[in-house]
Amino acid sequence: MKNLFFIGLLLLGIGSAFGQANRVIRVEDSLTHEPIIAATVRTAIRPIIGAVTNAAGIAIIANLPATINALTVSAVGYETESFPISTTADTLVFRLHSEDASLDEVTVTATRTNSRIEDLPIKVEVLGQEDMDEESAVVPGNVSSILGDISIIHIQRTSAVNGNQAIRMQGLDPKYTQILRDGLPLYEGFSGNLGVLQIPPLDLKQVEIVKGSVSTLYGGGAIGGMINIVSKSPTSEKPTFTALLNHSGLKENNLNAYYSQRYGKTGLTLFSGYTDQAAVDVTNDGYTDSPQIKQFNFHPKFFYNPSDQTRVNIGYSFTNEHREGGYLAALEGTLPNAYRNITDLQRHTVDFDATHSTSPRNALTLKGAVSTFHRQNTDYQKLSDGRQSSIYLEGNDLVRFGQHQLIVGGNLTVEAFRKKPDSTRLVDYTYQTIGGFVQDDWQLGDKIALQAGLRFDHHNTFGNFLLPRLSVKLKPADPWTVRVSVGTGYKTPNLFVNQTPGALNVSLIFPRLLPIDVATVKAEKSVGANMDIAYSKTFESGVSLQVDQAFYYTYVNSPVVSAFASTSSNLGAYTQLINAPYNLFSVGTDTYVRLEYKDYELYLGYNHTLARRDGQSSSGPTDTSYLPLAPQDKFSTTLAWENEHFRFGIETAYVGSQYLYNNQKVANYWFFAGAAEYHYNEHWRLVLNAENLFNIKQANFETVVSGPITQPTFRPIWAPLEGRIVNLALKYTL
Structure with a gap:
């Protein structure tokens, strides 16, 4: 590792002399953060320049032109991805997603950034496609049953005769839970009073539950939590x-x-x-x-x-x-x-x-x-x-x-x-x-x-x-x-x-x-x-x-x-x-x-x-x-x-x-x-x-x-x- 460090410094000095830069890249598994060995890091456009990661997941690209702003990373068993180059970080950290895990990987849409659930600073619980497929046959008429299975959610029936239901989160009244459909607040006011939870799960990919106050994202209402269908x-x-x-x-x-x-x-x-x-x-x-x-x-x-x-x-x-x-x-x-x-x-x-x-x-x-x-x-x-x-x-x-x-x-x-x-x-x-x-x-x-x-x-x-x-x-x-x-x-x-x-x-x-x-x-x-x-x-x-x-x-x-x-x-x-x-x-x-x-x-x-x-x-x-x-x-x-x-x-x-x-x-x-x-x-x-x-x-x-x-x-x-x-x-x- 010491030799690698000094070689990196030498290449960095040579690149600077010619108006170019050397970059140190670490490639990791997105879930375990373990280093990925023999991953290829290269430019996507000409001139094609690249390097292969060592046992520590480190690759150094010498003489990288200043005009290059992204690098492509590939490895056996992982999805090939492109990453932007930071101009401030000394070591670039790129995380690849396993091909085996890609089908189960959950992307959350309610946060507007379409980020993976494990990358989010806020806690989000997701009922995924498998849950929806199962629930579509168990209780096919509505999503209230599967939501009620979550301990922090309590389904409250609000009428003895018309069957209307509402959601409580964190012990607060139903009005403090905001319900979205595909990231859109469609059920506000008069239109949210009856039958909102009677959405059949067969039509759904997933349900995202964000716990706590997230009114900053979509405006007032998400005080106890937010549910995105x-x-x-x-x-x-x-x-x-x-x-x-x-x-x-x-x-x-x-x-x-x-x-x-x-x-x-x-x-x-x-x-x-x-x-x-x-x-x-x-x-x-x-x-x-x-x-x-x-x-x-x-x-x-x-x-x-x-x-x-x-x-x-x-x-x-x-x-x-x-x-x-x-x-x-x-x-x-x-x-x-x-x-x-x-x-x-x-x-x-x-x-x-x-x-x-x-x-x-x-x-x-x-x-x-x-x-x-x-x-x-x-x-x-x-x-x-x-x-x-x-x-x-x-x-x-x-x-x-x-x-x-x-x-x-x-x-x-x-x-x-x-x-x-x-x-x-x-x-x-x-x-x-x-x-x-x-x-x-x-x-x-x-x-x-x-x-x-x-x-x-x-x-x-x-x-x-x-x-x-x-x-x-x-x-x-x-x-x-x-x-x-x-x-x-x-x-x-x-x-x-x-x-x-x-x-x-x-x-x-x-x-x-x-x-x-x-x-x-x-x-x-x-x-x-x-x-x-x-x-x-x-x-x-x-x-x-x-x-x-x-x-x-x-x-x-x-x-x-x-x-x-x-x-x-x-x-x-x-x-x-x-x-x-x-x-x-x-x-x-x-x-x-x-x-x-x-x-x-x-x-x-x-x-x-x-x-x-x-x-x-x-x-x-x-x-x-x-x-x-x-x-x-x-x-x-x-x-x-x-x-x-x-x-x-x-x-x-x-x-x-x-x-x-x-x-x-x-x-x-x-x-x-x-x-x-x-x-x-x-x-x-x-x-x-x-x-x-x-x-x-x-x-x-x-x-x-x-x-x-x-x-x-x-x-x-x-x-x-x-x-x-x-x-x-x-x-x-x-």
């Missing part, structure tokens, strides 16, 4: 076709089909799905525990790559749904005056994404979406009828130089709600947000990486917001990784996103909502911190172990909550939004363990969260009551075995220390599920799945609905309503 793209010039037929014991039928193919420079994906679910009264109390749903989804997407430097994607998404719940005899027509909840909705979305690389180190992106959402709802025989039109436009420039990835951009968000004549007191509004952001990913060395972001948003109604964020990734030693992140966020008031009532018996149905008093109600602001310690290693025995221990803290100032208003109607007191006289905080830990050995896979997850109020109550003393419907303990585990023809899996979940209003604690419960899958060949799969094997229902612990059948009262939903669900699915892939 990523669609599939065509990968082969051979056609891919999958069809799935499913039937469940809850009288649900699903028929889904997916097609994709590349045609040279163009490509197409096409998804179509239909769900027909009958209304079912599981508990025999007369009310539907599972609503009637008739839903049709249609999602074509077109891809065009005119050159290696340019790509354009254009998609269209259509959803039409009829949903009906309430007193079953009213739905059947025998008691027409009894309670019914009827919803008809249509969602149209056109989205696009265009990227042009002006050089290997620079990429310009323009993306956006235009959507309309129309919903008619009849609740307690009162009609609400509204339409929301939304626009999202974004332009950004990603520049790579040295050890930096710098992205600068701006975006425009428009949300326009228009009410048709109905029985509500809602009013029209138009919200516009113009924002600018900058984010720098800086690889300081082999062991330290930083990600710093800053966003400035101007909202036409609620003012200006400045959001800084900083994330650090440390690699103290293989196989350890430590990530620390601190960020800020905000959430503007919106009548349609407060899916958890602020107090007991406060109603959130549209006929009881009063318009927002923008003169008195202010936006919420937050600060959050996350820390993750990860260990990942594959042993010589073949055992693969992954352990992740997370800690998090979030503080929300003056949260916007729903409260009783002084005015009332024949349904009772109206509901208004106010800034609460208290703040909120959430602190907790999340433990994730994954073991793989031969045909076996084991997942263990435990989440402990303390989420409560922090401030003065209306009566004066300090208010430290727990946030309602936020379990303090959640344990999840999955054990799976698979061979050439069979796959068996068992899942368990424990939900404990859950409180309602006024610190009223409810019962703890366990949830068990099992699935068996048979692969006849590479084309056919038959799946038998059973959710909630021991038939746990909230009705086992208390009466869910009371009062007259014309105007019933429903308890807060804190446990499953439907009980055991068994389904059988047949999947065919061409």
Whole structure:
């Protein structure tokens, strides 16, 4: 090594004398960071100059012309890649991706840099293509089931009769979790109120979960976390076709089909799905525990790559749904005056994404979406009828130089709600947000990486917001990784996103909502911190172990909550939004363990969260009551075995220390599920799945609905309503 060092210095001196430079390059494995021997490092253009790495993974290129700004690296068993040349680093470190691992390599799109998951300074959990393929047959109608398997996520049912669900992360209300589709915030305001999680997994490539405050990336809302639902793209010039037929014991039928193919420079994906679910009264109390749903989804997407430097994607998404719940005899027509909840909705979305690389180190992106959402709802025989039109436009420039990835951009968000004549007191509004952001990913060395972001948003109604964020990734030693992140966020008031009532018996149905008093109600602001310690290693025995221990803290100032208003109607007191006289905080830990050995896979997850109020109550003393419907303990585990023809899996979940209003604690419960899958060949799969094997229902612990059948009262939903669900699915892939 000493001789090599002196030879390098000699060559460097000679090159300098002729106005050229010698460069020292170290080539490593991207996952293990071990040196790669006999890798070839060379220029891609004339004059062709190169060298081969030694036993330490070191290569020295003598007399490298100053005009060369990139080098190509290749090695047996690795993908050939091109790397930009840093003008400041003494030793260039190039990391190659193994060809064997390339198929399993996960690229995260939600961070805008399309970076590999192991390179990111922020913690991202990804449910990949294999998970989506499995879930598309196990629970083909929606993604809520697979998201609920993650310990830090709690799926909250927000209505006893219409089946609507929402996501809690880190113990916070659902409105603090931002949901994206292909990196676009499509589900804001009125359009995010119902059915967002009923996206069939057959249409998806992966789901990305970013924990903690990341509002700097996409604007206000991502206070508890962000979920990015990523669609599939065509990968082969051979056609891919999958069809799935499913039937469940809850009288649900699903028929889904997916097609994709590349045609040279163009490509197409096409998804179509239909769900027909009958209304079912599981508990025999007369009310539907599972609503009637008739839903049709249609999602074509077109891809065009005119050159290696340019790509354009254009998609269209259509959803039409009829949903009906309430007193079953009213739905059947025998008691027409009894309670019914009827919803008809249509969602149209056109989205696009265009990227042009002006050089290997620079990429310009323009993306956006235009959507309309129309919903008619009849609740307690009162009609609400509204339409929301939304626009999202974004332009950004990603520049790579040295050890930096710098992205600068701006975006425009428009949300326009228009009410048709109905029985509500809602009013029209138009919200516009113009924002600018900058984010720098800086690889300081082999062991330290930083990600710093800053966003400035101007909202036409609620003012200006400045959001800084900083994330650090440390690699103290293989196989350890430590990530620390601190960020800020905000959430503007919106009548349609407060899916958890602020107090007991406060109603959130549209006929009881009063318009927002923008003169008195202010936006919420937050600060959050996350820390993750990860260990990942594959042993010589073949055992693969992954352990992740997370800690998090979030503080929300003056949260916007729903409260009783002084005015009332024949349904009772109206509901208004106010800034609460208290703040909120959430602190907790999340433990994730994954073991793989031969045909076996084991997942263990435990989440402990303390989420409560922090401030003065209306009566004066300090208010430290727990946030309602936020379990303090959640344990999840999955054990799976698979061979050439069979796959068996068992899942368990424990939900404990859950409180309602006024610190009223409810019962703890366990949830068990099992699935068996048979692969006849590479084309056919038959799946038998059973959710909630021991038939746990909230009705086992208390009466869910009371009062007259014309105007019933429903308890807060804190446990499953439907009980055991068994389904059988047949999947065919061409």
